[in-house]
Amino acid sequence: MRQLFAIILFIALLIISTVFALNNNQPIVVDYLFGESELALSTLIFWVALIGLLLGILAMTVALLKLRVQLKRCKNRLSKAEQELKNLRTAPVKDTV
DSSP: OHHHHHHHHHHHHHHHHHHHHHHOOOEEEEEETTEEEEEEHHHHHHHHHHHHHHHHHHHHHHHHHHHHHHHHHHHHHHHHHHHHHHHHHHSOOOOOO
């Protein structure tokens, strides 16, 4: 059921993007730092969206790596604390009166 929904969603997005591209094929001049070029509006929007997607994935990857490092440190601290607790439970009790 989930795969069917994903396929239907993909096909719907493909149709919508195709209609969008066909309706927005006006050429525009893109002036960037070292030159300029003429592109269709839909092509420019596609490339800008793709670059944004890639930058978003890069930012999420950096955040994910930081969280993984933090998780590993916390697991190590927990392991040490559990070992210390185990040692304290098995240590003989000294009775001082």
